[in-house]
Amino acid sequence: SYTLRRAATGEEAVVEAGGSMLAVLRGLGAKVNASCEGGICGACEVRWVEGTPIHRDRVLSPERRKTHLMACVAQCASSHLVVEG
């Protein structure tokens, strides 16, 4: 598990191992679009600013992954992850 924080509000919530970052973000009030929920459509892109995301999508370029993730499939290798949005 890891702690997810919204940079916009400072609010945090725990994402259980294998859990959905998208669902937790929405639970924190973030308005994140989603469509495929399988890492292929690009709808749920979120900018991340701190931590070590594990990318499981098939849409982001290596360069884009340095600043963005797909919240429907991304996991996290660090204990904290901070995202915008």
Ligand code: FES
């Ligand atoms: Fe399609 Fe996340 S909802 S990539």
